[in-house]
Amino acid sequence: MAISTPTPPDVPSVEPAGPIVATSKLRGALAGLVAGAMAIAVGELVAGLIAPTPGLVAAVANRVIDLAPASVNELGKEIFGLNQKPALIIGTTILALVFAAVLGVASLRRPAIGIAGIAAFGLVGLLSVADDAQSGIGGALIVAVPAVLAGVAALVVLTRIANDSGANAISSGAETITAASAPAPARRSFLGWVFAGGAVALLGNFAGQTFRSRASASAARDQVDLAGIDAFSDINARVASGNATEVAATPGISPLVVPNGDYYRIDTALLVPQVNPDNWELEITGMVDNPRTYTFDELVERANTVEPVTLSCVSNEVGGGLVGNAIWQGVPLAELLDEVGVQAGATQLKSESVDGWNCGFPTDLAYDGRTALVAIAMNDVALPIEHGFPARLVVSGLYGYVSATKWLRTIELTTLEDFDGYWIPRGWSKFGPVKTQSRIDTPRRGTRLELGQDVSIAGVAWAPNLGIERVEVQVDDLPWVEAELGESLGVNAWRQWRVRWAPTSDSHVIRVRATDQTGFTQGEERQPPAPNGASGWHTISVRT
Numbered sequence: 001m002a003i004s005t006p007t008p009p010d011v012p013s014v015e016p017a018g019p020i021v022a023t024s025k026l027r028g029a030l031a032g033l034v035a036g037a038m039a040i041a042v043g044e045l046v047a048g049l050i051a052p053t054p055g056l057v058a059a060v061a062n063r064v065i066d067l068a069p070a071s072v073n074e075l076g077k078e079i080f081g082l083n084q085k086p087a088l089i090i091g092t093t094i095l096a097l098v099f100a101a102v103l104g105v106a107s108l109r110r111p112a113i114g115i116a117g118i119a120a121f122g123l124v125g126l127l128s129v130a131d132d133a134q135s136g137i138g139g140a141l142i143v144a145v146p147a148v149l150a151g152v153a154a155l156v157v158l159t160r161i162a163n164d165s166g167a168n169a170i171s172s173g174a175e176t177i178t179a180a181s182a183p184a185p186a187r188r189s190f191l192g193w194v195f196a197g198g199a200v201a202l203l204g205n206f207a208g209q210t211f212r213s214r215a216s217a218s219a220a221r222d223q224v225d226l227a228g229i230d231a232f233s234d235i236n237a238r239v240a241s242g243n244a245t246e247v248a249a250t251p252g253i254s255p256l257v258v259p260n261g262d263y264y265r266i267d268t269a270l271l272v273p274q275v276n277p278d279n280w281e282l283e284i285t286g287m288v289d290n291p292r293t294y295t296f297d298e299l300v301e302r303a304n305t306v307e308p309v310t311l312s313c314v315s316n317e318v319g320g321g322l323v324g325n326a327i328w329q330g331v332p333l334a335e336l337l338d339e340v341g342v343q344a345g346a347t348q349l350k351s352e353s354v355d356g357w358n359c360g361f362p363t364d365l366a367y368d369g370r371t372a373l374v375a376i377a378m379n380d381v382a383l384p385i386e387h388g389f390p391a392r393l394v395v396s397g398l399y400g401y402v403s404a405t406k407w408l409r410t411i412e413l414t415t416l417e418d419f420d421g422y423w424i425p426r427g428w429s430k431f432g433p434v435k436t437q438s439r440i441d442t443p444r445r446g447t448r449l450e451l452g453q454d455v456s457i458a459g460v461a462w463a464p465n466l467g468i469e470r471v472e473v474q475v476d477d478l479p480w481v482e483a484e485l486g487e488s489l490g491v492n493a494w495r496q497w498r499v500r501w502a503p504t505s506d507s508h509v510i511r512v513r514a515t516d517q518t519g520f521t522q523g524e525e526r527q528p529p530a531p532n533g534a535s536g537w538h539t540i541s542v543r544t
């Protein structure tokens with residue numbers, strides 16, 4: 001029976017000539033460091049995908065907390081306060097990476113040591129994850145096995161490259177002619193691999209965290225219980241009766257209340273902020289007598305105001321879709337402001353999101369009787385994450401860019417002079433009252449109709465905080481005709497409208513204008529969205 005040699009083919013058969021010099025130790029350490037980072041990152045990535053299963057480091061840190069004597073945990077809490085857990089995770093990560101770097105150095109001569117070390121490291125992680133209340137042995141295997149494989153692969157590849165470039169460096173010292181040119185590319189390619197590996201590890205880690213926070217925010221959102229609030233039943237009855245009207249039934253007309261999934265979305269967030277309300281508070285600060293914070297649960301408990309409000313984006317073109325009516329539930333802003341005691345001279349209410357976006361509007365407007373809410377729900381459910389979960393501002397009659405901060409974190413009372421919101425230096429007006437507007441939803445522009453066909457011209461009109469009084473339609477040069485209006489949900493909500501008409505020639509131009517309850521009628525003159533909102537009559541052409 002033939003017995004194969006015990007030396008695996010990937011072990012370098014020749015050890016580097018001479019003593020391992022300091023630079024090659026450094027290479028070994030870097031190789032180990034990157035391999036360790038790769039293992040952790042792959043674990044994070046996989047665990048993030050199957051969250052709430054913890055990653056390897058967090059699981060180990062949790063076990064340390066579980067196993068440490070109470071006195072040690074008390075001391076940790078004293079030193080790090082609420083940051084005890086993050087501090088422990090950072091500490092565990094550093095220890096693991098140092099361990100990996102040492103393994104890397106050892107692996108230069110004996111790769112088996114590195115492989116065994118990473119496997120041991122993975123086993124500790126596996127047992128810790130398996131022990132976690134949020135996981136089990138299945139989740140632990142799913143996290144730990146790919147992590148160990150990735151770590152071992154990275155270690156084997158990198159130590160081999162490190163040894164090759166080390167060998168080059170040494171031989172080049174001995175040679176005389178090629179010495180100058182030989183080592184540089186090898187060293188550079190090793191460092192190239194280290195950087196690439198490090199970058200991949202960072203990216204994997206970041207992706208894992210992103211998946212995890214997404215899971216935790218949506219899990220928290222699913223648990224929000226709005227059942228205690230019965231103010232909905234009243235408004236829902238009004239919406240139902242509004243939806244039952246003939247105007248609302250016009251094919252192609254915008255709904256009286258836009259479903260959350262169809263609601264326009266505008267923000268600067270590349271990645272939607274994923275906020276777990278357990279780690280969140282609303283802070284009201286600045287020129288107030290008693291600055292304080294509110295937890296999400298406090299806000300939910302006090303969210304007894306339910307109001308339909310039509311929000312609009314200042315960059316909405318005439319006839320555009322960046323506008324929508326929804327039913328918002330929240331706590332009146334004025335109520336919270338009274339609790340903190342706004343000081344005289346605090347002329348601007350600044351608000352900021354968890355991701356640093358901000359805006360501001362005159363403080364007076366929170367007190368002039370309009371609907372102004374710290375909203376926690378939209379159309380009967382907790383705010384959708386992309387619409388600001390856990391809380392946002394909704395202020396009737398102001399464009400979103402000056403008022404409607406999503407993922408709200410801070411309200412700060414300041415002065416109009418002392419602060420300009422995000423969009424102000426970017427060319428938009430400091431003040432953003434919504435312009436009274438109307439839109440033709442149907443027929444669509446360019447539609448082919450039949451001569452004499454019974455056509456419903458229909459759409460929506462809005463003048464939030466003022467209310468729509470009248471909508472009129474003009475076809476070609478005929479007199480303006482007053483439209484039939486759908487149900488009113490109050491001055492803040494858009495109003496559906498309809499006119500019945502029959503085409504009489506091969507082409508027609510249709511335009512609409514609204515009059516609000518101050519008596520103002522939209523003018524014909526077209527203004528672009530910048531700097532303070534588009535104006536003009538929405539006008540379409542149709543053919544037969």
Ligand SMILES: Nc1nc2c(c(=O)[nH]1)N[C@H]1C(S)=C(S)[C@@H](COP(=O)(O)O)O[C@H]1N2
Nearest residue numbers: 264265266267268313353357400401404406
């Ligand atoms: N945090 C944050 N909130 C924000 C914005 C933003 O960029 N970031 N954009 C505002 C703008 S310009 C508008 S029009 C509204 C849009 O709200 P919606 O996406 O829920 O329709 O959100 C406002 N709130």
Ligand SMILES: [Mo]
Nearest residue numbers: 313314400401
């Ligand atoms: Mo906007």
